[in-house]
Amino acid sequence: MAVKRSMPLWGKVVWGLGVLASLSLVLWMLLPSVVSHFVERQFEAFGCKHVNVEIERPGLRRTVVPLVSFQKAFGTETAHLTIRGLTLDYELARLREGFLNEARIEELHLDLRGGPGAQSEPAPGEPSLSTVAATLDSVSEFLLNPRVERFAWTNASIFREQATGPFRRLKVSGTLRHEKETLTGSITFQGTKGKPYALQLTMNPHGRTKVLLHSGKGSAESLLDIESTVQVSQALHWQGSLKTNLKRAAPFMALLLPFGPDLERVDGVVQFQGEGSTKRIESFDRLLRDASTRVHGAFQASAQLPAWGENSEDIAVTLSGEVDADATGAALTLFPSSSAKVLVHPPADLLKKTSFLMPLREKAPVHLQLEDTVKARVSLGDDPSWYLDGPIRVQYGAKSAPIGIDVVVTSASGPFRDPLSTKADVHGRLWGALPVLESEPVHAKDLRWNVMGKLAFQEPAIHVEVEKGSWVKTGPLRFEQGTADLAEFYVSRALPVSVEMPSKKWEMGPTTAQVRLSPIHWGGRTITMERVGLRLQEASGQGKQWQTTGTAHVRRPQLDGEGRTVTMERVGVHVQEAWGNGNEWQATGTAKILGLSSELDEFVPPKVNLAMKFDVAPALVKAGILAETVDQSVKATGRVTHDASTNQGSLRATLAPRPFSPSGTTLSRLITPWEHPFDVTGGRLALSAAVTWGAGPRRVPAGSDNRRMPGGVMVKQGQVVIMTKDLDGYYEDVPVEDVNTTITVNATSPDDVTMAGPATVRIGRVAPGVALENIALTLRLGRLGFGDSAGQPSVDLRDVSAHTLGGRVSSPRIHIDPAQPSTRFTLNVDGVQLDRLLQLEQQQGLEGSGVLDGSIPITLNGKTVTIHEGLVAVRPPGGVIRFAPLDETRQMLVRAKPEMELVLRALENFRYDVLRALVSYQEDGTLLLETRLEGKNPDMKEAPPVHFNLNVQENVPALLQSVQVVKDIENQLEKAFGQP
Known part of the structure; x- marks a missing residue:
């Protein structure tokens, strides 16, 4: 059985050192990439784009950064920064404390592209006071307590697309050195042409500070001269001055400010001298908020600039005053000698959108003049605000300009972050003239106005008061189907107007106004009005909604047309209530027209x-x-x-x-x-x-393209x-x-x-x-x-x-047609009393009785009347006729015809049983009566019955006229003597 032998201790140590060495080597190899990636992420966290950072492996005394580049947007401009050959020298002992011996840049390129017309994302909100203080702390830390003993650059170039002048493309080189708490530096600026400029500075936070910017190598021409002295005891006391020659500093100003390429016209001087005190505070943030901080100074400035942006030129500013500042803010006093003048014109976009403002495309002067000492204050804090106590006079336009403004600002205030919350009191007038006003539905020529009033911005509303005496006048007017030679509008009573900006609520009135109009020619008619009076009781609204009440009075309006004249002594209209929303509206009220008369043909x-x-x-x-x-x-x-x-x-x-x-x-x-x-x-x-x-039926006008028009x-x-x-x-x-x-x-x-x-x-x-x-x-x-x-x-x-005549006449139908030559009808006679009929003859001594019936055929021929063989007869049993003429009449009749003696005796008491008359009436008004009378006088017993055939001819119109005259005389006598 084999025995497993363990690694000896020295072997383990060697193996461990080998692994550690390998890991160290790997980390050493990866360190530049890791650090570069970390730095790139930090730049991106600050809003930079297209970041590229290359870092070589650090040495014991030096680190080289071959490349740093990125892009960052600043408002409408985009900055492209490229740094090549950044070398950092250090000592390890001091490096651990964050200090560098030297930093050198071989090549730096800064390009600022874009400008006012470029499109960009919305800029971030206004910086807070803490942000400003932190920025100042960073600058002061770099200048007064730098972590680099020496900072140098040899080939730096700056290009700004919207800049003008020789510094549009600028080369900068220089060195900053920090030694024994004193910062010294020398920087050279060279444009595309012209002399170089040199900036020399010496800064000591506990002693003297001097900044000098001059041009030329020989006798230096100072552009900027800053001197200050700091004394430190229990507190910090500061004294200093600043002086700038704007004419000499024009190339630098053209790099930052948009006043155009005409640098020869830049001139002026800015001077400031002041002092201040505070406790010894290490941070600007705490310094600005400390209650012990005090600053007082006096300033004078005069500047002439050829332009500012695209809409202003020929700028002249003169300022003089004093400033007092503490931790709560700054108070500014401007002396009456301060003023500003500038030549401006409305933006082109506004003129394109508003066609009737096109006559204002010519530039006009603006003049700001202090009529008295003006006090102003800027309050610091989490919500910075400002306040101004006038009067400041603002004038726009010359006397011959299309539009002129002359106002006095008496007071104004508001927060910096919300300009719409500004409060202000303004008083003045607006005048002007336009040769042509092209708008729908009215086109006017020679439009003139002179409006006086007050303007007050009081959050959240704007209050306007148009004063009495304001007027608007116009020359010839042209509108749909009508024209007028002139119109004049006068304000008779001050007109108040109030508008709430956030809610868009508005109110107007009460006010009165007068309107004068020349004759209006409308649709072939002429309308004349002597005077028109308007009274607005109130008007209000919000957005598209509105409502109003008011009255109008027109004196002696007159309408002439088609040979007729309609005249009115006075017209009054009272709008009890009118309201609307967009295109929808409604009005109720009353109207009166007094003395309406017309003259017809x-x-x-x-x-x-x-x-x-x-x-x-x-x-x-x-x-x-x-x-x-x-x-x-x-x-x-x-x-x-x-x-x-x-x-x-x-x-x-x-x-x-x-x-x-x-x-x-x-x-x-x-x-x-x-x-x-x-x-x-x-x-x-x-x-x-x-x-x-x-x-009515729709019609097609002559010469049209067959489109039907309303009928x-x-x-x-x-x-x-x-x-x-x-x-x-x-x-x-x-x-x-x-x-x-x-x-x-x-x-x-x-x-x-x-x-x-x-x-x-x-x-x-x-x-x-x-x-x-x-x-x-x-x-x-x-x-x-x-x-x-x-x-x-x-x-x-x-x-x-x-x-x-005591009876009745009738006809079943009488039809008269002017288109027919004649009209025939029958008139029936029923119960006419003979005694009433005999009265028409007005024959003295003639009377009778009897009832007559009959029928009379009548023919109408235009304006003439004819009767042919009408028949009238007495109703049985007949009647009595008595005729007793005067002796003279009797004798005359008998002498003329002796047989009349018998007739007259018979008629003295003639009782008849037959009375028949044939009636004829001729067109000339002659009435023919062929009368047959049969009867006898009972007083003449021996005499036989008598038959009379009597023909009577009478002019009826003359007879009726005489009867009418007699009747009129009787009526007059009754009225005169009261006879029944």
Whole structure:
């Protein structure tokens, strides 16, 4: 059996050392890669990209880093940094304490690409006070207590794409050395052309510090000169000064600031001198927060810059003042000599998006001037803020500029991190002029304005007050289907406006304003308004939602068109409530039109006052209307509804019954001039109307591409009801009394108007010389036309009856058609009293009795009347005729014809049983009566019965006129002497 022998102790030791040596060798081989990977991850943790780090194996006294490169974004710029040949010299004993003897860079390239127009990710938030203090601590640690005794670089180049001037591409070389707590350094800057610049510095945290930047190798021209002295006892006391010549420092400034390539125009000096004290504190963070920290200084600065960015040029700034700072913040005092001037113009993107601002593309000056000492303060802490107590005057634009601003900022404050929370009080005015304003739906020329007011930023709202006297004026206006020569808008009462920024809530009013307009030419009509007054009671909204109330008054508006003029003494509109959301809106209110009058070709209607109550939406209009004549003699009410989306609507109107009287209201007094042969002088007249309409047929305009256009509105159905109650009047001097009827008329167009049905007409009395009383008939009119087919309608009268001369006349039908040459009808006579008929002759001494019946055929030929062989006869048993002429008349008749003696004696008491008359009437108004009379005088017993054949010829119009004259005289005597 074999025996297993164990490894001796020395063998185990040798084997262990071998393994350890192997592991050490492996670690030594992997160390550069591990360290490089670790450093790359650290760079990436700081936001760097494309990181590449190469590290050689470290030696006992030196380590070489051949390459360090990365990219990092800073706002809109991207930095590309490449370091080659970084050598670190050290001693192991000091290296363990974190110190290097020397660091050298053979080659360094820093490229900054991009600029204001480049796209980049959003920049991080504002740095906190702790971050700033930590950065200052790092800088101070490097400068005042560096871990490297000597730092040198020989070939460093910097390129910044958005920079201008000779330092756009810059070479830098230099050395920094730290010895016995004193840092000394010398750095040389060389641009693409021009003289080199040298920076020399000496810094001692417990003694004197001096920084000098100069140009040239001979007599140095100082660019930057900083000196300070520190004394350390129980506390740290500091005194120092700074002076910079901007003209000489222009190449350095062009590397950092965007003021363009014209460096020759850079000029100015910045000076500061101050002192401070604090406890001896090792950290800037604690120094800034320590209550014992105090700084006081005075500064002066004057600067002229050719430009700043793309929108500013010709910049001139003058500042002088004092600063006092402590741990809580810094207080700044600016003296009245401070000012700033700059030439600016709106950004091109804004001009492209807002077309009406294109006239503002020319540059305009901005001037800031302190009118008094200005106090300002910056408060430090976790939420830094600032405060300014004016006044600072800000002016924009010259007198001839398109837009000008002249305001005074009296106070302002706000947090640095939230500019929208800024509070400010501003007072001033805005004026300007635009030759052309192209916007929808109004195009204007020669637009001018002068707006005065106050502006206050008070978190979370902005308050604006437009002062009384502000105005906007414009020259010729052009809008859809209309033009106007000018328009002027004046603020009569201060207009307050408030806007809450986060919620977008706004409020406006109350205010009043005046508007003056030249005549407006609209659709072939001219609208003239003497003056327009506006009163906004209140308005408010949020986002797309809004609501408002207000009134408007228009003085003496006038509408002229198509040979007609409509005039109104005053128009008032009161919007009780209006609200909307986006394109949807609605308004309710009332409107009044006083003294509405018009001049038509035919007549002039009476002046009317209109009152309306409306409810309006984008597509729907509803209104109640009250119309009343100025003398309140006629009143009408109505309601209208119209749907603009379908062009459908309706109107309901009623003319309230209104009494007429000869001494008060008559139709001829309501409508002037009145040239018609009739009038209404008494009774009541009422009217009601109902009209509906809809969309008309679509039309194709001439010259169009066959696209149909909306056809507008077309009346679909209309109905008018006319009611008379005891209506009095006259027609061609013929009195008409007590007319009572109700007539209903239907219409589908002005050319299609018809009566809805027959109307019953009752007339109390008509007196054309022979009184007709208790007239009754049924009326029906043919088709009426008021448009192209205007003319006289046919008239159909049925069941016509009237009482006259103690009897009655009637006709079953009278049909009159203007289109036919003649009309024939029969007039029946029933129960006419002979004594009443004989009174028409006005023959003295003539009287009689008897009842007449008969029928009279009448023919109407246009305006003439003819009767052919009408027959009237006495009703049995006959009657009596008595004729007792005057002696002179009797003698004259007997002398002319002796046989008349017998006739006259018979007629003294003639009892007849036959009285028959044939009636004829000629077109010239001549009435022919062929009368046969049979009977005897009972007083003449010996005389036989007498038969008379009597032919009578009479001019009826003259007779009726004489009877009418007599009747008029009787009426006048009754009125004069009170006779019944």
